[in-house]
Amino acid sequence: MMHNICGVDVSKAWLDSWVAQHYCRFASTDEGVGQLLAFCRAHSVGLVVMEASGGIEQTAFLFLWSQGQPCAIANPRAVRSFADAMGHFEKTDRIDAQMIARYADAKKLVATPPPSQDQQRLTALAARLRQVSADLSIQKQRLHSTSDPDALASLKEAVAFFTRQAKALAARIATLVASDPIWAELDKTIRSVKGLADRTVAILLADLPELGTISNKAIAKLAGLAPLANDSGKRHGPRSVRGGRASVRSILFLVADVARKYDTSLADFRQRLLDQGKPKMVVRIALAHKLLVRLNAKARETRTNIAQTI
Template identity: 65%
Template sequence: MTNLCGVDVSKAWLDVWIETAGHRRFANSAGGVAELGTYCRAHDVELVVMEASGGIERAAFLGLWQAGQPCALANARSVRQFAQAMGYLEKTDRIDAMMIARFAQAKRMVATPPPSADQQQLTALATRLRQVTGDLGVQKQRLHSAREPAMRDSLRQAIAFFTAQADDLAARIAALIGQDPLWEALDRSFRQIKGVADRTIAYLLAELPEIGTLSNRAVTKLVGLAPLAHDSGQHRGRRSIRGGRAGLRSILFLVADIARRFDQSLTDFRQRLLAKGLSKMEVRIALARKLLVRLNAKARDTRAALTTNP
């Protein structure tokens, strides 16, 4: 039985649970993380598990790894569902830490190595590019409906600012990709699919670093494009998708619709699905899934080629 430490992370605190020691609280700061590392070593903790909490867990996660303490990230919704299944309907920081530890034990979780410095930088740049692109879209919508000259001038200035930022971020991402042999090779491989361009590749490499290392089934499930069964007894429910990496999935929806205009096989695939009576949303999902499978296959071949001919 692995000696685990569950950590519930908030902006101010790290609430900790070890079965043999109970609950303890540390500050969510560099000093607090160092104290937590010492505490874990004193209790022979083999693995620290915390929830992925929108980024506030990142400093503690990386800090513990740097101190030599293996860590893993758990899905917050899965932990909450586990807690409810165990009869814990109430929610406190102490209970959350305890449930994270027990969930990790039941699931037999293993360490999740931290991303490299370059991967962290790429993810940060891609995240910021997505934010700036969203801001740019909002400003353009406002300009479309604005009538007052002063307001339109202000919006044009904002659009120019966000456009410059987006261009700068895209250039920095391209330079970063060009410095890594694997990323550069994946970039060339992905571009063989017409419709897949700079930003799609940036988001793929930033948000799906596992691409090419997983089976097609596993990668589509990871992104949230795998049809999930809803069967019971003789009943066969309608398949649906849920979970996964929603931001990347939304991009694949758009890119798949563009790619099928250049690829007759995708167009024919779409027409066959429509002829079978599938809804437009079901067809969109199927197209995005097929595109992801093709990208995964190209990434797998690229990785194999680099391994064979480094």
């Protein structure tokens, strides 16, 4: 039996769906997701595909999986490039849903298994910790922008509030990580690199669960730290990086600069690049890339050791 692919363009208000020349719009509510499931079953859908949309796609994604309907998440940039290549320069929700379905068919996308309940919780807590940390940083900066007593008092209250929240979230994350045998070992592995602590562990385990399970080249691409070729004929253009998971890349930029102060091999690597006249941003990317590759190798060894003891 041939199964169809359903492309779903997800927004806060609507679930625009396209399958085998059939289009339908459902409300982005629990009832609407249920109607989407019925629509998929009526059209023999084997795979539902939706773009990563900042998390608003997760409600439909997780519900459909819970009902036995396989789903996949597509890269929105890749879908847009595909649509442009197909000559669809206009953009509507209906066209987007159709392009998602056609892209999935052309690329032979496979289902993306849903994360475990613990992984979902860790991801949510890590995301909230990032938000609170950003808010805390902003409030601290504002302490230096006023001398008014009442304004300062208000800012100090805000700093204290966000500090408490950050500590509470970090504690919840630590408890969750400690409760999982694999995470607990990966926690030790990540911390074995001096300069990497709670926040790094949280973000890497939450936003880069593939750590230690794929090749160094693949993990670098996921983080947006893989140098991309820019050659044509005899011209060899400068390599560049783009895309990838911003939260992972940001934390690696930060901690790589800290880690090199304790690790002479990282410090020497950085200095060699600077001595070669490499731009500071290129050096920063290369240092983060080197740290990630090292962490991936360590995590792979940790996972192998765990598997051998089971």
